[in-house]
Amino acid sequence: MAVIPVDIASRPYEVRVAAGLLAELVPNCRGKLRKRGVPIITDSNVHAAWGAVVEASLRDNGHEPHWRILPPGEKTKSWEELAATVNWLLALEVERGDHIIALGGGVIGDLTGFCASVLKRGCQFIQVPTTLLAQVDSSVGGKTAINTPAGKNLVGAFHQPSLVLADLSALETLPERELLAGYAEVVKYGLIDDADFFAWCDTNAAKMIAGDGGLREYAVAHSVASKARIVAEDEFETTGRRALLNLGHTFGHALEAETGFSSRLLHGEAVALGMVLAGRYSARRQLMPRATAEHIARHIAEIGLPASLPALGMDCDGGGLVRHMLHDKKMDAGTLPFLLLKGIGQTYLDKQVSLDDVAAFLDEELTRTA
Ligand SMILES: NC(=O)c1ccc[n+]([C@@H]2O[C@H](COP(=O)([O-])OP(=O)(O)OC[C@H]3O[C@@H](n4cnc5c(N)ncnc54)[C@H](O)[C@@H]3O)[C@@H](O)[C@H]2O)c1
Ligand SMILES: O=C(O)C(=O)C[C@@H](O)[C@H](O)[C@H](O)COP(=O)(O)O
Numbered sequence: 001m002a003v004i005p006v007d008i009a010s011r012p013y014e015v016r017v018a019a020g021l022l023a024e025l026v027p028n029c030r031g032k033l034r035k036r037g038v039p040i041i042t043d044s045n046v047h048a049a050w051g052a053v054v055e056a057s058l059r060d061n062g063h064e065p066h067w068r069i070l071p072p073g074e075k076t077k078s079w080e081e082l083a084a085t086v087n088w089l090l091a092l093e094v095e096r097g098d099h100i101i102a103l104g105g106g107v108i109g110d111l112t113g114f115c116a117s118v119l120k121r122g123c124q125f126i127q128v129p130t131t132l133l134a135q136v137d138s139s140v141g142g143k144t145a146i147n148t149p150a151g152k153n154l155v156g157a158f159h160q161p162s163l164v165l166a167d168l169s170a171l172e173t174l175p176e177r178e179l180l181a182g183y184a185e186v187v188k189y190g191l192i193d194d195a196d197f198f199a200w201c202d203t204n205a206a207k208m209i210a211g212d213g214g215l216r217e218y219a220v221a222h223s224v225a226s227k228a229r230i231v232a233e234d235e236f237e238t239t240g241r242r243a244l245l246n247l248g249h250t251f252g253h254a255l256e257a258e259t260g261f262s263s264r265l266l267h268g269e270a271v272a273l274g275m276v277l278a279g280r281y282s283a284r285r286q287l288m289p290r291a292t293a294e295h296i297a298r299h300i301a302e303i304g305l306p307a308s309l310p311a312l313g314m315d316c317d318g319g320g321l322v323r324h325m326l327h328d329k330k331m332d333a334g335t336l337p338f339l340l341l342k343g344i345g346q347t348y349l350d351k352q353v354s355l356d357d358v359a360a361f362l363d364e365e366l367t368r369t370a
C-alpha cells in the first residue's frame with residue numbers, strides 16, 4: 001500500500017492507495033465511523049458495481065449503511081441535488097463530527113464534499129474515489145463544487161476530506177473511456193513541473209491504461225504525491241502555485257460549457273484537449289518550440305484522447321468560447337491569467353494574455369485540418 005500525506009497545516013490527512021480497500025472499508029476508515037449508521041453518497045453505476053462489497057464490509061463490522069444513490073453524470077453537480085442531499089443528511093441527523101462517505105468519481109466527490117462543507121457549517125467526509133480521475137486528482141485537495149448554468153464549479157468551497165481511500169480494484173469495472181479521461185489529469189502533472197514523469201507517461205501510459213497493476217499503482221501514487229505537494233504549498237489558490245493544477249482547464253471548462261456539460265465531452269477529455277490548446281497557444285506565442293507542442297498533441301491523440309477542436313463538431317467561434325472563459329475563477333480585475341508552457345514540465349501563469357488573441361487562435365484551431 002502507498003500512503004501519501006497531504007500536509008495541509010490546519011488539517012493534514014492521508015491518501016491510501018492499494019487494491020482491495022473497498023472490501024476492507026471499515027478497518028481502513030480507522031475508527032472514523034463512530035456511529036452505527038453511515039451515510040454513503042454514490043451514483044447508480046458505482047452502486048451497481050461496488051455497492052454489495054461496501055455494504056458487506058459495513059454490515060460485517062456492525063454498521064448500517066444509509067445509501068443515497070444519485071444519477072451518474074455531470075448534471076448531478078447541481079443546486080437541486082445539493083439541496084436534496086443536504087436535506088437528506090439533515091433528516092439522518094448527521095452531526096459535525098460524523099463522517100459522510102463519498103463513493104464514486106469526481107462528480108460524487110465534488111457534490112458530497114460541498115454538502116459536507118455547508119452542513120451545520122462543516123462536517124467530516126471521507127473520499128473513496130472509484131475513477132482514475134478521482135483517485136489522481138479530485139479526491140485530493142479539498143476543492144468541492146457544483147455547476148450552474150453560467151459555468152463549471154462556480155459555487156463551492158474549499159473543504160478538505162479527513163481521509164482518502166483509493167482502491168485500485170475499483171478501476172477494473174471502469175469503462176475505458178473513463179480511464180482515458182482520468183489519464184488526462186495524470187499526464188497533466190508531467191506537463192506542469194515534472195518532465196521525468198511526462199517521459200514515464202510516454203513510455204508506460206498505454207500499458208497502464210491496458211491494466212498493468214504495478215504501473216497503475218505508480219501512476220496513482222505519483223500523481224497524488226504531486227497534487228499533495230502543490231496543494232500543501234497553496235491550499236486556497238492564492239499565491240498562483242495551486243493555479244498550476246488548472247493547466248488545460250480554462251480551455252477545457254469553456255469546451256464543457258459549450259457542449260452542455262454532457263457526455264459529449266467528459267471533463268478529462270476537455271482537459272486533454274485544453275492542454276493541447278495551451279501547448280499550441282504557447283508555441284504561437286513563441287514560448288516553446290512548435291515541435292514540443294506537437295509532441296504533447298501526439299501523445300494525447302495516440303492514447304485515444306481528443307486532440308483537435310473540429311472533431312467535437314461544435315457550432316461556435318473563438319469569441320463564443322472566450323465568452324465562457326469570462327466565468328473562470330482565475331479572473332482578476334478583468335484580466336484572465338492563462339497557464340502556458342515554456343516546455344514540458346515548465347508551466348507558468350501568464351498574466352499578459354489578450355483574450356482577442358486567444359479568440360483568433362481558437363478560430364484557427366476550429367478549422368484546423370491536421
Ligand atoms: N475537486 C477537484 O479537485 C476536481 C479535480 C478534477 C475533476 N473534478 C471534477 O470531477 C468530475 C469528473 O469526475 P470523473 O471523471 O470521476 O467523472 P464521474 O464522477 O462522472 O464518473 C465517471 C463515470 O464513471 C462511473 N463510475 C465511477 N466509478 C466507477 C467504477 N469503479 N466502475 C464503473 N463505473 C464507474 C460513474 O458512474 C460515471 O458514469 C468533474 O465534475 C470535474 O469537474 C474535480
Ligand atoms: O485542485 C485543483 O486546484 C485543480 O485545479 C484540479 C482540477 O483538475 C479540477 O478540475 C478543479 O476542479 C478545477 O478547479 P476550478 O477552480 O477551475 O473549478
Ligand SMILES: [Zn+2]
Nearest residue numbers: 185249267271
Ligand atoms: Zn480537472
